[in-house]
Amino acid sequence: DTEVTQTPKHLVMGMTNKKSLKCEQHMGHRAMYWYKQKAKKPPELMFVYSYEKLSINESVPSRFSPECPNSSLLNLHLHALQPEDSALYLCASSHTGGSGYTFGSGTRLTVV
């Protein structure tokens, strides 16, 4: 298995909703990442997990809460989002040495 699987592919949520994005890989990668991509911009790093521990938080608002329950799964919990949070959210994984970066196809999030 050489893929990163993200679910759902599309999500529409209200500003008072709580939802979660899921990411899964079975390549034995011990580093996992969340990126946010706005229209016409490159992806921007949000969080990095290394060996299931949060190692980088790029000053992301607390309404985004990451979770890495095991070495294969990465979640992004969403609560009280704003319309400006609408974007494509990409998950990625890699070996901790930096090789083998693999991106999922993303979750298109719309906040209404």
Place this chain on the structure above:
Amino acid sequence: SQELEQSPQSLIVQEGKNLTINCTSSKTLYGLYWYKQKYGEGLIFLMMLQKGGEEKSHEKITAKLDEKKQQSSLHITASQPSHAGIYLCGAALIRDNYGQNFVFGPGTRLSVLP
């Protein structure tokens, strides 16, 4: 400033023409990745280069990493409308004490006119 720079920012070519996109880093690259993205869609992995001087090809797309490992070029031969999209370079760069971090260039928007 951007850790990765790409040029040109956008490119419009006639079908059948060759083109080159460049990606430049001010730091040594530990793995340079090229991706293609259609508007609103996920990233499509094209190829990855690690060794200085390395060159890889897939169909009509060739990518090279220069000897000093600070610049890469992506060359498309005989472009087709299906090549249209945004081309992003991405690289693992050393980041403080957190090991390597993956960053993207700003992207090059390619349009191919039939």
